[in-house]
Amino acid sequence: MTDTATQTDTQPLDDARAWTEQLQTALDAGDVDAALEQFADDCFWRDLISMTWNLHTAEGKDAVGAMLREVGQGAWPRSIEVTGADEADGETTLDFTFENDTFNGKGIARLRDGRCWTFLTSAQELKDHPEPKGRRRIFGAEHGVNVSKDNWLDRRKARVASFGKDEQPYVLVVGGGQGGIGLGARLKRLGVNALVVDRYPRPGDQWRSRYHSLCLHDPVWYDHLPYLPFPDDWPVFSPKDKIADWLESYVKIMELDYWSSTEAKSAQFDEESGTWEVRVDRDGEEIVLRPTHLVMATGMSGLPNQPEIPGQERFKGDVHHSSKHPGGGPYRGKKAVVIGSNNSAHDICADLWENGADVTMLQRSTTHIVRSDSLMEHVLGPLYSEDAVESGVDHETADLIFASIPYQVLNEFQKPAFDAIREQDKEFYDRLEKAGFMLDFGADDSGLFLKYLRRGSGYYIDIGASDLIASGDIKLVAPAEVKELTQDAVVLTDGTELPADLVVLATGYGSMNGWAAQLIDQDTADRVGKVWGLGSDTPKDPGPWEGELRNMWKPTQVSNLWFHGGNLHQSRHYSKYLAMQLKARQEGMDTPVYALAESHHTG
């Protein structure tokens, strides 16, 4: 039915259309200089594969001009149509659709004083290979007299029996957690022959195997997988076994080609055939797979950083890395020392305390703490929350809005939110500091998300452990540096001796290219270089500046090798672009990569 007629201010829309028309006129005329006149000097043009077959942000007019000239007019946006516009603080934000030779796309622009400050173009659909959804969905039933003898189940069974044996996958995805599964679903829908392998017996075991009280730290609105949103009564924070069961159902519903109990043992690229030779152990059977592309989806954390502590061999208790923590159950009444003060350290300290252990946390350097509620309210809320949904911002819209902010200026957007949190939670932070905890808010006070993007570590989203530290229930030594282990204690460099039955090394993880070193070889890992980080020249994110996450979801210096992962929001959103890149290659399309990033740092 017709809704109530809405009276809206049409000024933003008029402004947006006027600006767009001028840009479109310049682009249609093939006139780069005229197009650049529509941009401010400090402009950003971020492109998600639509022009560049890359994830790339051109920063400044010169870079935008160079990009436009290099990719050629067929890749430029045309038929730009403004779909909405808004104005606030003298800034007009508009969203639009467009197309070019290859893609249908969507974009978002921000105008200041009639010129463009930020511009996003994102590929949404390969024009020649759209997803078979909506009107394009398959028919299912075969009506009439010429029906095949095989039904859906026969065909599915035949596929399962032959795929990876008689028929080689075009793409092998190593790692079947939420990242590999979401990518698998996108590839399946695009008709890319992809096989997902995972070492655990069942999809979701990556979550099931973790500690007993674990729930997701990100809220439900942030966590949807592609194509099948959670029901609207899904808990705000999914318990680990519930999300595990969801992933298992998802694999089945999406008809993924997924091998459980399968460990990738080695891989090498054969230049001549242009395929990888990947040896996998499938439930005890060695199988050689020959995919054209290899995607590492083994988690955005790389291999555990596992420092050798002097005297570790004589320690009589348990020592394990946080990734191997079995849960606090066995440590009731025992003394536990947890080295580290980030997410894992806090979770494990709380878990041990809940299970009746005597727990001491050793903080080695400052840590960013933000209360989960405050994070929801100030940072995630505007895009991922019930409020956002009610105001028409579903998670796909939110993903695009978030992607439209160039990484170079993301801190400007984030800092006010974290300033507000600092003020609102002052009493909380005061209590923590009084207990001796060493706080930070990131290199430029830009808070959690920048820390996550720059280094993927250095923070804790508080869901309760901070209060235990403030109250002294979890003991804290800060700053603390471990000197050695004795038979039954941890000795600090200042001579303090902490009796211990358990030492947990919550000492973080290496770069994802460590997975490539393990599976392929060190040389290949070095050629890829560091994975993750923006090159911000802040702690653990060495420069040079790249302006995109290094080596994630885009071509790397090693051809046919890709890295996929990140949190549920990133996996969901960027799997879209990675899937289209792989689809185009399977179809033999021309995919000239603009501005392929250099590799930096070997680990």
Next chain:
Amino acid sequence: MTDTATQTDTQPLDDARAWTEQLQTALDAGDVDAALEQFADDCFWRDLISMTWNLHTAEGKDAVGAMLREVGQGAWPRSIEVTGADEADGETTLDFTFENDTFNGKGIARLRDGRCWTFLTSAQELKDHPEPKGRRRIFGAEHGVNVSKDNWLDRRKARVASFGKDEQPYVLVVGGGQGGIGLGARLKRLGVNALVVDRYPRPGDQWRSRYHSLCLHDPVWYDHLPYLPFPDDWPVFSPKDKIADWLESYVKIMELDYWSSTEAKSAQFDEESGTWEVRVDRDGEEIVLRPTHLVMATGMSGLPNQPEIPGQERFKGDVHHSSKHPGGGPYRGKKAVVIGSNNSAHDICADLWENGADVTMLQRSTTHIVRSDSLMEHVLGPLYSEDAVESGVDHETADLIFASIPYQVLNEFQKPAFDAIREQDKEFYDRLEKAGFMLDFGADDSGLFLKYLRRGSGYYIDIGASDLIASGDIKLVAPAEVKELTQDAVVLTDGTELPADLVVLATGYGSMNGWAAQLIDQDTADRVGKVWGLGSDTPKDPGPWEGELRNMWKPTQVSNLWFHGGNLHQSRHYSKYLAMQLKARQEGMDTPVYALAESHHTG
């Protein structure tokens, strides 16, 4: 972002608001006569539990007045807010929200000449017991220092271990097909303690066990289950094994309490305790359940009509009812005679023909045939299609629009669509008649859906078999009446002898109260009376007129006994009202049933 400002004709909305205000003023004043002035003489007020705790249509001013007076002002709609309005052919259709003492509701009204012709009020939410969704969803994680030792999985396991043993279900749903499952999901969400039992080993086996080439006959937009719509690439017509797997995943995702391999053997109501004693065989173990309410969800078809044919004992081939047909595989090169000419008969004839059998259909009476494509285009399309979705009519909106048409006048809405189909498919129908097929379009030419509602039989949605009949690939004898079977042939009353290796009795099903006779006793089944049908006094739908489907989803003459089922659309939509009726009873609310239907006909 702000959408484009829309210029709409505000006249329908103004008319709708003016009328609504007058109605509301009368109702707020408690003035039934003034309220009735807003209605046309030939008006209908259909209520889905919001006022009546029943599914009831008051037909005509007197009946509306009687209903209003009886249920009392607290049950009348108040705070009516028009949410949309449209005008066509001098008729204004408006939708609205409302509330009363007990419910938040939605409604749809049609106005002619400023008075109301049809009025629908539907309960959408028990005000005191809303679904825990959206902002009310559970938190999931337990943050802070006072967390319970049990996690989600522990609690789920404990529930599975105790439910039905240490803890009795409040509701027992017999039958775990799509009907029982969808109802189970609604009850689970409302916090009603319900157990669903099904005789098959796995959810979905009801579909898996059927013939090889089967796909749903209704299209995807019509088939969504509650809460979890199919992904947008789901096939138009789901293959049976795919929908079966979906149902199996759905049971898991929705955390239903569902016992597979469980057959209900007997049930009796104990007046003193007010509970049923139901004996079930759970995988060989007899268990006695004591639910307060019993829901039969065993399929809208009752027990098979299985006529004894003279001479059947000497026939050397196979004879089975259509419900037991194993698929055509074993009958390659054999002669098959199928008695009947409705959906099952057509499907089985086509299946046998595809498998290389020599097939003859015996048509005993006229049959309504409609091509699936034409049904989609003319009948379902406006409400359930990609067009509908794109114009903002999702399946839940569609369900309510469809429910807003009183059964008494539904034929007026349907006839023009079927007239159009007859004309468009004239050549198709001519060919069928030329092959001797006896056609009808329902008692008043109102087509398929009325036939379905009145008798649940007498039609075939053509997905190919009709062409096989027209071409003579499937042989047809019409009219045909079977006299007897010999050792190796079917003999007709006109003396024709048809050699046969297989005879399929596609002879339909009895009323659903047959299930009650089988599980409880004949007396109880007789007290319920016929289930299904409107009382239209057309073939197989004897009067008197009831105006709702007899005994479906609403209180019956046997207290604490309910019938649930229908196609996927009906199961989805009406399970909502059935679930709220049961929730209210579990909560001990006052649920005075207005106009409890008399029982009619014993089978």
